[in-house]
Amino acid sequence: MVENQHAKRVIGVLIVLDIIVVLFPTLHWSLTSGSPTMSVAYVLGSAVWVVLSLFVMAALDKKQKES
Known part of the structure; x- marks a missing residue:
């Protein structure tokens, strides 16, 4: 029972982080400081983050x- 609540909390936190990112x-804009290279890195990094978090949530x- 406690493990189920923990999993629900982790999934909730991951969803909130995905939404923020x-x-x-x-x-x-504040993280890239107008640099096109950093902008592309942020977009790709955020996409990788979301995909990995989806795998974690599914698991x-x-x-x-x-259980």
Whole structure:
């Protein structure tokens, strides 16, 4: 039971972090300082972050359903 609550919290935190990284362009603008290279790196890095977090969420959800 406690493990299920922990998994739900982790999934919730990952969703919030994904939303912050992807949907707030001001964060992107402040981190890149107008550099095109950094801008592309941020976009690619945020995409990789979201994909990896989806894999983590899927694994946690699968583990949660098994128990």
